[in-house]
Amino acid sequence: MAATGAQRRIKSISYAKYGYIFILPFFIVYFVFQLWPLINTFVLSFHGNGNPSEKNTTSNEVLVGFDNYSTLLSGGEARNLRMQHEEFVSSFKNTIILWIGNFVPQIILSLSLAAWFTDARLKIMGKGFFKVVMYMPNIITAASVSVLFMSLCSDKGAVNQVLGAIGVGPIDFLKGTVASRGTVMFIQTWLWFGNTMIMLMSGIMGISPSLFEAAEIDGATSTQAFWKITIPLLSPIMVYTLVTSMIGGLQMFDIPYLYHTGTEINKDIQTVAVYIFQRYKNKNGAQFGYAGAASVILFIVTLALGSITFFLNRDKDEIAKKKQRKKLQKDAKARSKQFGGLSI
Amino acid sequence: MSKNSMKSTYGAAKDNYTKKIKIKSWILFAWMVILTIICLLPIYILLINSTRSSVEIQNGFSLIPSGNFSENFKTLTTSSQFKSSVNMVYGYKNSAIITISATILTVFFSALTSYGIHVYDFKLKEISYTVILMVMMVPVQVTGAGFLSFMIDLKLHNTFWPLIIPAVAAPAVVYFMRSYMKSSFPLEIVEAARIDGSGEFGTFIKIALPMMKPAIAVQSIFAFIQNWNNLYTPQMILLSVGVEKKTLPMMMASLTASDKIDYGVVYMAIALSVVPIIVAYVFLSKFIIAGVALGGVKE
Structure with a gap:
């Protein structure tokens, strides 16, 4: 019985060390390139901005406590501090405006499309083709998309030429507050609605088809089935989509960063990510203090949003099992106490 | 009630129902065609404009390609304005x-x-x-x-x-x-x-x-x-x-970054950066969409 002998020998060897060896590269790289930079960001946020030419700023080496945070959140006496504060607050405000402006149309569009695509009663030709086309904007380089729309929406660009032909005067899509924000919202929706649609579709297809069949037999219309079955059962995925979209929205960078001509960024669409990025490339040297503090604020907001998804993503069966196991242990303990601490 | 009349009543209701569904399907089909156009039009204009000269682009909107493709390509690769960036x-x-x-x-x-x-x-x-x-x-x-x-x-x-x-x-x-x-x-x-x-x-x-x-x-x-x-x-x-x-x-x-933009050349550069990835997408779209759908089922 050589096989069983080998089997027994193998069973007795501990393979735990291989587990550590296999996950080691991941964690080394993670600690060096992600965790340490994260800690370093916190460290930097308590230090000066390394910019001796400006008043009220100190070198990178000097600890300044919460000065950077108070500057960003409440400004200060000096003009440059006040400007820093205003720029940060407006970039946060812009981020929220741009996110809401792209999420609301996006979810309406994606949800309705997902419902129609999965409705077995409707016979729409070329569903596969439509799905492929609608997802396509999502894989195109966002930087190229931004420059493309910048060219299309410039004073003499294609959009204004078409508008001119129907008698609407040229609109300044690049510099006008409402027009530029609207365009960025449009581009973001254009980029992401296909992705959201496919995620929601896979969610809807996870709902048991017998529910829809039963509803159809009971005489429910498509609209009723949508509001009474699809929406309630889809809510976990909807929350997931909402939170990931929020976190993604906080990182919005490529489009707002590139949607302008010349070297100056349009202040109406400057997001937090753009604000932080600009600190690295400041005219008078990098301002790591402000960048760090703004990053930490962004991190706290992301963490709050991320923990929501984390709790939604937990393995619910696993938790139920754990609870049951605990209860069994407790019962066993209680029983053993009954018998005077003897475990049977 | 005779069997026949019952059949005709139900038949009419059924016809009415399928007709409604048919109409709805066609309306939705039209809406999807519009969305498809919105998705593809910017890319199409990009490709067209990469074949037109800057003057043509500034003078009017067109959906027909022009003959400036190689000229734009040459400017992009040789002009000193673009050479450095x-x-x-x-x-x-x-x-x-x-x-x-x-x-x-x-x-x-x-x-x-x-x-x-x-x-x-x-x-x-x-x-x-x-x-x-x-x-x-x-x-x-x-x-x-x-x-x-x-x-x-x-x-x-x-x-x-x-x-x-x-x-x-x-x-x-x-x-x-x-x-x-x-x-x-x-x-x-x-x-x-x-x-x-x-x-x-x-x-x-x-x-x-x-x-x-x-x-x-x-x-x-x-x-x-x-x-x-x-x-x-x-x-x-x-x-x-x-x-x-x-x-x-x-x-x-x-x-x-520059204020004076030669749009023909800019469109050309964007097209060159975008076309390979679109071509790859056409071949891999089935994989990609299946992958996105998998990522969605996380609950």
Whole structure:
């Protein structure tokens, strides 16, 4: 019985060390390139901005406590501090405006499309083709998309030429507050609605088809089935989509960063990510203090949003099992106490 | 009531019902055609405008190609205005080097990590997986300041290393591969391989990797797209490099910087950056859409 002998020998060897060896590269790289930079960001946020030419700023080496945070959140006496504060607050405000402006149309569009695509009663030709086309904007380089729309929406660009032909005067899509924000919202929706649609579709297809069949037999219309079955059962995925979209929205960078001509960024669409990025490339040297503090604020907001998804993503069966196991242990303990601490 | 009349009543209702559905289907079809046009029109205008001269573009809107394609191409490659900031050959080369190396690292080490967590039992197993799940959401924008200043301290800024090495640690990919292994990688295989005398690392390379091909294919595609399109990290790390070290998205970024824009050439450059990825998408769309759908079912 050589096989069983080998089997027994193998069973007795501990393979735990291989587990550590296999996950080691991941964690080394993670600690060096992600965790340490994260800690370093916190460290930097308590230090000066390394910019001796400006008043009220100190070198990178000097600890300044919460000065950077108070500057960003409440400004200060000096003009440059006040400007820093205003720029940060407006970039946060812009981020929220741009996110809401792209999420609301996006979810309406994606949800309705997902419902129609999965409705077995409707016979729409070329569903596969439509799905492929609608997802396509999502894989195109966002930087190229931004420059493309910048060219299309410039004073003499294609959009204004078409508008001119129907008698609407040229609109300044690049510099006008409402027009530029609207365009960025449009581009973001254009980029992401296909992705959201496919995620929601896979969610809807996870709902048991017998529910829809039963509803159809009971005489429910498509609209009723949508509001009474699809929406309630889809809510976990909807929350997931909402939170990931929020976190993604906080990182919005490529489009707002590139949607302008010349070297100056349009202040109406400057997001937090753009604000932080600009600190690295400041005219008078990098301002790591402000960048760090703004990053930490962004991190706290992301963490709050991320923990929501984390709790939604937990393995619910696993938790139920754990609870049951605990209860069994407790019962066993209680029983053993009954018998005077003897475990049977 | 005769059988016949009953049939006719129900028949009429049924006809009415199918008619309604038909009308609705056609209305929706029209709406989808409109959305398709909205999705494709910007790309179409891009391709058309890359064949037109700057003057033509400024003078009017057109859906018909013109004959300025090679002229635009020549200006893009030879004009001094673009020479210092845009060079598509360097762009393709640098983007390809970074993207391909990063993709290989991401996929290989994510498979290795998820295999380690899935197959072996060790003390820190649960906690290490929880850590991976928790850090999945931390965006690069948050760690950027610390990352950049650390890289400057190490004198690694302006090199490709900070863009390639971090790809080893991709928590989201590990999460995906772990879920895949849970559903389709039985542990008995590992034990059978041990009995046959296979080493642990050999089992991973020769048995686990081939079995994980579907997951690896999907994740490679996504890692490739993500790295190819990445503007933020290269723009941050490659602080002051010449055109010979810039990636494609960085070159796109430099197109907006000048006030006097030759639009024909700009459209040409964008088209050159976008067309390869669209062509690849046409062939891989089935994979990609299936992959996105998988990512959605997380509950």
